Amino acid sequence: MYTEGYIEVTGGRVWYEKFDNGANRTPVIILHGGPGSSHHSMQGLKALSKDRPVIFYDQLGCGKSDRPTDPSLWHIDRFVEELAQVRDALSLDKVHILGHSWGTTLAAAYCLSKPVGIESVIFSSPCLSAPLWAQDQDRNRKKLPIEIQKTLTKCEKEGTTDSKDYKEATQEFNNNFVCRINPLPEFLTKNSHLKNPEIYNIMWGPSEFHVTGNLKDFDCTSQLKEITIPTLFTCGRFDEATPESTKYFSSLTPNSEFHVFENSAHMPYLEENVEYLQVIGDFLLNLS
Known part of the structure; x- marks a missing residue:
């Protein structure tokens, strides 16, 4: 069974969809990356619905959700509140959470607010420390060709991060540490309109x-x-969410497991789709 609709949250309405093949197991809700991205690239995870209901939603401001223009809405506490409102509207008394990238930041903040009924959490390519993330990316940048490094540094110093040169240099970084599929899947390049760069800039910055x-x-x-x-x-072996930092986060979390996708960067759900679904599916099946 497939359902979709809108949910009223603080600041507007968010769009959701639910895939339910009738399996009587605890649902999993997917928290997409960004901030200001959408669930579009993660649609393949609906395959998990063979074992349990799968819920996607586009966070406020992106995808098919409302796009209010009030910049005061773009902070983590409101997104935590939004997740609670989505759970309440869909009567998700018990739920698994799968967050990817910024979605892990949101998942962690939400879990640390001590909600009831969270059966498990999956941190996929996590960002649980922005300062540590920034240090990791400084190291990653040094792996790029020297001319690319110079362009990035020059544009950042001059405040020209919206320039063509910066965007082209950023793409070189992305090709190495975000998604290593070449060429990128067409559905990714065709749906950039689902993103909201204003939210990304306000909450994160001009680049990863x-x-x-x-x-x-x-x-x-x-x-x-x-x-x-x-x-x-x-995480992926070549992930901007580095294996070293991801393993470190796992070491701090009492009841945790750790897995590296050996042929992926930051999007193993696309780069190694079959293995990703297997690893996630097996983890969830061992629970409820």
Whole structure:
């Protein structure tokens, strides 16, 4: 059974869809990356619905959800509140959470607010410390051709991060550490209109590796010991969410597992789709 619709949240309405093949297991809700992206690239995870209901929603401001123009809405506390409102509207008394990238930041902040009924959490390519993320990207940048490094540094110093040169240099970074599929799947390049770059800039910054937004000081590493539900950490071998940092987060989380997708960067759900679904599916099947 397939359902979709809108849910009233603080600031507007968010669009959701639910895939339910009738399996009597705890649903999983997917928190997409960004901020200001959409669930579109993660649609393949609907395959998990053979075992349990799968719920996607586009966070406020992107995808098919409303796009209010009030910049005061774009902060993590409102997104935590939004997730609680989505759960309430869909009567998700018990739920698994799968967050990817920024979705892991949101998932962690939500779990640390101590909601009831969270059966497990999956941190897929996690960003649980913006300062640590920034350090990792400084190291990743040094792996790029020297001319690319110079262009990135020059544009950042001159405040020209909206220039063609910066965007082209950023693409070189993305090709190495975000998605290594070449060429990119057509559905990714055709649906950039689903993103909202204003939210990304306000909360994160001009690029994955230049963190200037209101999340720049986010760091929940000291609180990970409070997440005691079953937890899975995953990342790609070439991920901007580096294996070293992902393993470190896992080491701080009491009841956690850790898995690396050996042929992926930041999008193993596309780059190694079959293995990704297997790993995620097996983890969830061992629970409820």
